Amino acid sequence: MAYDDVLAERIKERLEPEGVVAKKMFSGLTFLLQGNALANLYDEGLMVRVGKERTDEALTHPGTTPLVIRGKEQRGWVLLAEETLDDDVLDDWLTWAMEVTAELPPK
Numbered sequence: 604m605a606y607d608d609v610l611a612e613r614i615k616e617r618l619e620p621e622g623v624v625a626k627k628m629f630s631g632l633t634f635l636l637q638g639n640a641l642a643n644l645y646d647e648g649l650m651v652r653v654g655k656e657r658t659d660e661a662l663t664h665p666g667t668t669p670l671v672i673r674g675k676e677q678r679g680w681v682l683l684a685e686e687t688l689d690d691d692v693l694d695d696w697l698t699w700a701m702e703v704t705a706e707l708p709p710k
Contacts (some may be wrong), residue, residue, distance in 0.1 A: 604644045606631050607685060614644065617697055625636040639655030648682050651700040661699075666692075689694040 610630050613645060615625055627646045631645025642693045650670050653661040655678045661667055666687030689695040 606644045609643055610685060610688065611651065613690075613693060614642065614649075614697065617694065621701060623701075633704075635672075636701065636704045637707070639704050639707045641704035642694060642697065648685050649688065649696075650680050650682050650697050652679060652703050653681055654703040 611625070618634055618641075619625070622636065623641065626633050626635060629640075629643050630643070631643050633640050634642045634644075640652065642649060658669075658678050658681065661681045662669060666684040667681045668684075670677040670682045688696070689707060
């Protein structure tokens with residue numbers, strides 16, 4: 604389970620005050636809001652929930668690629684290149700993921 608510890612701390616600082624819990628799962632560190640995953644940091648980078656209907660829009664942003672698991676694109680999620688995640692960009696993506704995830708029923 605290799606992920607960027609510095610990036611993990613940056614994400615925790617932003618999300619824990621919002622009630623988000625970090626849990627080691629899915630081969631990385633998953634951030635959960637009311638039991639729903641909103642982001643996962645793992646060796647490939649940071650994947651964030653963007654909503655199925657906004658996946659194409661999210662993919663127009665620099666540093667994003669489709670999230671592909673076992674050869675299948677996961678609509679509703681994108682993978683972010685860590686080198687593009689300065690503070691402002693990270694804040695924007697986490698805000699987007701929080702908004703989408705907050706619309707889901709709690710688990």
